[in-house]
Amino acid sequence: MTQDVIKVTINNKDIQVPKGARLIEVCRDSGFDIPSFCYYSDLALQASCRMCLVRIEKMPKLQTSCTITCTDGMVVTTQSEEIEKAQRAMVEFLLANHPLDCPVCDRGGECELQEMAFDWGGLEERFTEKKNYYAERYLSPMVANDPQRCILCKRCTRVCDEWMGEDAIEAGGRGANTVIGTYGGWLDCSQCGNCIEVCPTGTLLDATYRHQARPWELAQTVSTCTYCSDGCQMSLGARGGELMRVVARDRYVNGLNGEFLCIKGRFGHPFVNHEARIRTPMIRYKKGGKLIPATWDDAIRHVASKLDSIANKHGRNSIGIVGSPRLTNEALYLLKKFATDLIGTDNYAVTDSVNLTPFFANLGAPLATHRDIRYAKTIVLIGGEPEELQPLTGKQIRQAVRNGGARLIIFNSVPIRLREQASQFIHIRPGAEEAAVLALAGGATDSLVSRKMGIETAELEKVRGTINETEGDLIIMFDGSLSAAAQSALAQLSYLLRADNRRVLFHPLPLYNNSIGALDMGMTNGAIDVTQMLDAAGRGIRAVCVAGSFLPEQLRGREESLAKLDFLMVQELFETDTTSFADVVLPAASFAEIDGTFTNNDGFVQRVRQSIPPVNQSKADWMITDQLARELGVEFGFGMSASAVFNEIAMQVPGYAGLRYPLLKDESKPVQVKHDIAVQRDISNELETVRTAVEQMDESPEKHNDTPDVGHELFKIRTLTDKVAQFHLLAAGNPRPESLNVSPLYQITLSDDLRAEAVVAGD
Amino acid sequence: MSQQLTQIRPLSQPVHMPDEPATFSAAVEAEIDGHLAKYPVKRSAILPLMFIVQRERGYLDPAGVLYLANRLALRVTDIWEVATFYSMIQTRPVGKYHIQICKTLSCKILGEPLITERVCKKLGIKPGETTADGRFTVSMVECLGSCGTAPMFQINFDYHENLTPEKVDRILDSLP
Numbered sequence: 025m026t027q028d029v030i031k032v033t034i035n036n037k038d039i040q041v042p043k044g045a046r047l048i049e050v051c052r053d054s055g056f057d058i059p060s061f062c063y064y065s066d067l068a069l070q071a072s073c074r075m076c077l078v079r080i081e082k083m084p085k086l087q088t089s090c091t092i093t094c095t096d097g098m099v100v101t102t103q104s105e106e107i108e109k110a111q112r113a114m115v116e117f118l119l120a121n122h123p124l125d126c127p128v129c130d131r132g133g134e135c136e137l138q139e140m141a142f143d144w145g146g147l148e149e150r151f152t153e154k155k156n157y158y159a160e161r162y163l164s165p166m167v168a169n170d171p172q173r174c175i176l177c178k179r180c181t182r183v184c185d186e187w188m189g190e191d192a193i194e195a196g197g198r199g200a201n202t203v204i205g206t207y208g209g210w211l212d213c214s215q216c217g218n219c220i221e222v223c224p225t226g227t228l229l230d231a232t233y234r235h236q237a238r239p240w241e242l243a244q245t246v247s248t249c250t251y252c253s254d255g256c257q258m259s260l261g262a263r264g265g266e267l268m269r270v271v272a273r274d275r276y277v278n279g280l281n282g283e284f285l286c287i288k289g290r291f292g293h294p295f296v297n298h299e300a301r302i303r304t305p306m307i308r309y310k311k312g313g314k315l316i317p318a319t320w321d322d323a324i325r326h327v328a329s330k331l332d333s334i335a336n337k338h339g340r341n342s343i344g345i346v347g348s349p350r351l352t353n354e355a356l357y358l359l360k361k362f363a364t365d366l367i368g369t370d371n372y373a374v375t376d377s378v379n380l381t382p383f384f385a386n387l388g389a390p391l392a393t394h395r396d397i398r399y400a401k402t403i404v405l406i407g408g409e410p411e412e413l414q415p416l417t418g419k420q421i422r423q424a425v426r427n428g429g430a431r432l433i434i435f436n437s438v439p440i441r442l443r444e445q446a447s448q449f450i451h452i453r454p455g456a457e458e459a460a461v462l463a464l465a466g467g468a469t470d471s472l473v474s475r476k477m478g479i480e481t482a483e484l485e486k487v488r489g490t491i492n493e494t495e496g497d498l499i500i501m502f503d504g505s506l507s508a509a510a511q512s513a514l515a516q517l518s519y520l521l522r523a524d525n526r527r528v529l530f531h532p533l534p535l536y537n538n539s540i541g542a543l544d545m546g547m548t549n550g551a552i553d554v555t556q557m558l559d560a561a562g563r564g565i566r567a568v569c570v571a572g573s574f575l576p577e578q579l580r581g582r583e584e585s586l587a588k589l590d591f592l593m594v595q596e597l598f599e600t601d602t603t604s605f606a607d608v609v610l611p612a613a614s615f616a617e618i619d620g621t622f623t624n625n626d627g628f629v630q631r632v633r634q635s636i637p638p639v640n641q642s643k644a645d646w647m648i649t650d651q652l653a654r655e656l657g658v659e660f661g662f663g664m665s666a667s668a669v670f671n672e673i674a675m676q677v678p679g680y681a682g683l684r685y686p687l688l689k690d691e692s693k694p695v696q697v698k699h700d701i702a703v704q705r706d707i708s709n710e711l712e713t714v715r716t717a718v719e720q721m722d723e724s725p726e727k728h729n730d731t732p733d734v735g736h737e738l739f740k741i742r743t744l745t746d747k748v749a750q751f752h753l754l755a756a757g758n759p760r761p762e763s764l765n766v767s768p769l770y771q772i773t774l775s776d777d778l779r780a781e782a783v784v785a786g787d
Numbered sequence: 788m789s790q791q792l793t794q795i796r797p798l799s800q801p802v803h804m805p806d807e808p809a810t811f812s813a814a815v816e817a818e819i820d821g822h823l824a825k826y827p828v829k830r831s832a833i834l835p836l837m838f839i840v841q842r843e844r845g846y847l848d849p850a851g852v853l854y855l856a857n858r859l860a861l862r863v864t865d866i867w868e869v870a871t872f873y874s875m876i877q878t879r880p881v882g883k884y885h886i887q888i889c890k891t892l893s894c895k896i897l898g899e900p901l902i903t904e905r906v907c908k909k910l911g912i913k914p915g916e917t918t919a920d921g922r923f924t925v926s927m928v929e930c931l932g933s934c935g936t937a938p939m940f941q942i943n944f945d946y947h948e949n950l951t952p953e954k955v956d957r958i959l960d961s962l963p
Binding site for chain 1: 802804861864865866871872929
């Protein structure tokens, strides 16, 4: 696509820009600094702060460069006495009602208003009238608010509306009395905290970090989120070995997620330094006995001797190796190597709830990046709920529709919130997602699939019409609950739907931060999966080594399995259902304490960087495997270096060929794994399998008619979120406290345990 | 410094959202439907609907706000944002007679402080308050567009112009 190029002259410098470029962006890209508060790339224009004033020839007054689209021959001046005078007047005006309380403000030191006051502020204030004053208050367990510091740039309200689609925070009142807030004063939203992130002043503050540290005391480390598969980049702020807070990356480093994070990424980190972390290796010498603290050497020696004797007695395949999709690529690679090369067992698996191997084996087109999603023209979402499970994807879809005019087609049995954005919401029966794939692949008559999905055939015709009209990217998203045959058929859809004027891309929606990495490292192609391994416990499988824990869903109905094992070793952060059966428990280090990489659902390999030293006696998972191998007589030779492990991954795993840590250094230019693109092949066998399954599909299940509450997945208490006191309040329905001026943690007692945790958390 | 910081307007007090929205008679519903039919986009009808809810319920109470949000497919915060912008929309209960005194420049210069003083003294309340019998509420509002006949105030939707303290007495005494 060729774009018209026009010429603008900025400060006597001729610049070629594409037609339709925004003046403020052009000036900044050309190295002319333009101050602004309210302008925010990719949000609706506001033009309320009036800091970005420039002089444009033939225009009568100074113009706000954020609202100006460049036209051919435009002559612009960004710096002059006149402009500086206007900007200084604006800062004086913004500071008129702003309290000078920087020393006690949490934003002090990283405040845009503070920086602007240094650059453009006057020495004295001429405004001598009474300042507006409002009391500080809490808007939710996560968001603290100090209204008098507000300069009304309304970034928060726009972010809440355009990114999150929640409209939870708005500007009430008018004129000088305008106050950012919400009806009733208590935020009932997904608590993403993006309003805090984008606030240029200390008006909206992180309530969990309030008065805990100053920004300049924190060592900032860029790392990757450990929750969902979107893999947001974030900055960990640590002080003295304690992780104090998490913020997103700078908005000018336009990486994967800009300044976006969800509640889990931003507020879900206190598990790292939680007092319930396992402190030392522990050994249970006798079944039914207690776990007794031991040294690392003793514990590793104990594990090695047990594995050795079990392998000798029952054969190598009696040992199962299990990894977690939360581990780094390095840890998973080494586990696989440990299982196949050293133990020599075929029984290795990951505790992921879905397995995308058939999808990747037949992958007919590259994975869509989040940037592709933002600029896609048609998005087909089959199942899943990105807003709750992959919030960045949810945000990108919303922006693609709202700001990019994309068309969104949703197949879902639940009327999820994203349907407000959908051009077509197809309400199908629960479990009928496969029928949607079958319909798109043309593997059965419309009447059959429509009947099974419980919809009109016209709906499918409309879908085809929308897809055929599309120019630009078509992105197919799906959650992992499809059968193997359906995944294979779906992965080949790119060949069926391709056209000259559009790309077809895929965006799988797995649940964990390194689900894709686990697959790339080959941990998913073991002989059996996790549930089969649990079922075989005590028979084919005598010993299991787990890095992480089995999911509650996997243990449900199999509670007895773990007790049947001769030997169970667990590497964990916290005591879980799995550790309660373990013979040896080894303390693993969390994502904040290790170096490594995660591979997200874009296929981006992103760095995890060590922010704090390992808590207590914990060790990185890959180092534990390495040490165990050494005890069993095999020296992997990686020393203490995660980058050495990654170098071997780059040699052994095809898609990672040529990658090195230094190439992953710049998080604003993420590197995509080169997943093999399968050639087009005949998928009639798979379609036949899917069609048979669809034909036998039950037509009785009722569709869900209620939109689930905001946060029904995000606020769920699991092992990690359990360690954040505020999550318990949210999970209990975010009750409104008596007073909004005191943290709700001090006012609401949900149970005695919660009270104890709240005291530990300190706020 | 401390005497410069004055709380000029309390923030919205905690409001407990009711579970059920307000309900209206069939005639009022028909009137609301009539307004909704005028606009291609539902939310455009927000102001006429607010006036109806205010007329029926005295002010925009939480149940009324919830009703509007449901009816216009908006969030309650959107309703709150608009409601607090306009001084004609009340988010707190007001008396039978709502006296809105213009405090902007022309009125200020031509004697608004004297008018306000007289009104408040006569009713025994401060601006922003309601008399104990629920008859009067006094509030200070921005320009009502009647600068040529300043100073002025508005009682409910009626203008009273070219005010003097004596005229204020006469007007207040003549109210039924």
